Amino acid sequence: MKQLSCLFIITFLLLGNSWGAEHKNILLLLGSANPEVLARRVDVAAQLYQIRPMDAIVVSGGCGAHGSNICEASSMALQLTSKGVPAKLIFKEENSKTTVQNYIFSRRLKNNDGERIIQPGDTVYVVSDHWHAISVAARLEKYDGVIAKFFIEGAIQPKKEDRLDYAAIFNGYTDNHLFTLKGTWLTPEVVWTKKDSLCYLTQDIIYTTDIANTTFSIxxxxxxxxxxxNSSEFNPPVFIDDSSVWYILFEGLCRKVSKKDFKVLQEQPIKEWLALPESLDWSNFNTGYIQGETLVLIGNEKMVLAEKKGKQFLYAQETLPQQYYVNWPYSWGKGNLSAARLLPADNKVIFYRNMESITCTIDRKIIGNAVPLKLKWIGETK
Incomplete structure (x- = not known):
């Protein structure tokens, strides 16, 4: 299989289109809950890297998907480095639960400088098996302006349990905005209550529903x-939850916004509100909350604590969610939170991540069980 894969890769590359020096070569390796399948895909990716230098390698796959006991992206990263791939080229997308989410979250992934890794004009090599490699490559090319190629590793004859309807990933929802909303439904940036309703802000819409989710509005x-x-899935705001206000970090500014009437109470440069070391940037974090005089910021693979000194929060400590909280869910990986909602009267904070939520007691930092967010889909709402 390795010889055939290598021969296929060489032939494909020789016949492939050339690309301009101003664009990048990106390898996108899709994960699997099956360790043997994962290892075979890594073999193909490593062969491809040896033949065609890559500017970045994205390994995409979450933790505990389909009941597995591995974090797919981390496993792929370790296997690639053991085969001689430089660790500095590898970027982990450890949030995905599905092939659709492999596509969505990988295209959003940013490097340490806050720049999207996959950009229009790049050549993206999708490595996987069966037809999801083709569909993901096709969708990237049609909707993301890249030159896409695919490499299939695996048995030609599918097993009975294998899904063969992956073409729906390409054919379903020609409106890519709706497609990404559906694929991550619901992964909010902030959640709040309004009388007897719940409001979820996600991408460029606010979804408001009654508690029973019998009616909703957009x-x-x-x-x-x-x-x-100007916010979007590629340019999301960071909401920091406090008892009566949000601190919203967006495009270099921190705005203190009243939860009661949504008025901006104060506006200042983020660097005047939050002092971080040069190695850390506010855009590397997704959400946070304020506990007394402590600011808790949570990103994709790390979290930071900052203490209030006068009118500014000063960096105090860098840690990991699984070290800071008790009973951090294995399936939630090293972070990837999208929103934090304070319930100060109950001494609780609710975390949101990829269609799930968990409740945490603030003072004891004890995490409860993950609960799926089951809401009516907005359908074809424009």
């Missing part, structure tokens, strides 16, 4: 937050 984000008119 509001454009800029109606309540005009300064977020």
């Amino acid at each position: 509001t454009p984000v800029q109606k309540l937050f005009p300064f977020l008119k």
Whole structure:
């Protein structure tokens, strides 16, 4: 199999289109809950890297998917480095649960400088098995402006349990905005209550539903937050939850916003509000909350604690969620939170991540069980 894979790769590359020096070569390796399948895909990716130098390698796959006991992205990264691939080239997307999410979260992934790794004009080599490699490559090419190629590793004859409807990943939802909303439904950036309703802000919409989720409405984000008119899945705001206000970090500014009437109470450069070491940037974090005089920031693979000194929060400590909280779920990996919602009267904070939520007691830092977010899909709402 290795010889055939290598021969296929060489032939494909020789016949492939050339690319301009201004664009990058990106290898996108999709994960699997099966360690043997994962290892075979890594073999192909390593062969491809030896033949065609890559500017970046994205390994995409979450932890505990389909009941497995591995974190797919971390496992692939370790196997690649053992085969001589430099660790500095490898970027982990450890949030995905599905092939659709492999596509969505990989295209959003950023490097340490806050730049998207996969950009229009790049050549992206998708490595996987069966037809999801083809569909993901096709969707990247059609909707993301890349030159896409695919490499299939695995048995030609499918097993009975193998899904063969992956073409739906390409054919379903020609509106890519709706496609990404559906694929991550629901992964909010912030959640709040309004009388007897729950409000979820995700991408450029606010989804409001009654507690029983029997009715819902859709509001454009800029109606309540005009300064977020340029927000998107590639440029999301960071909401820091406090008892009566949010601190919203967006495009270099920190805005203190009232939860009662959504008015901006204060506006200042983020660096004046939060002092971090040069090695850390606020854009590397997804969400946070304020506990007394402590600011808790949580990113994809790390979290930071900052203490309030005067009118500014000063960096105090860097740690990991699984070290800071008790009973951190294995399936939630090293972070990847999208939102944190304070319930100060109950001494609790609710965390949101990829269609799930968990409740944590604030003072004891004890995490409960993950609960799926089951809401009505917004359908074809424009």
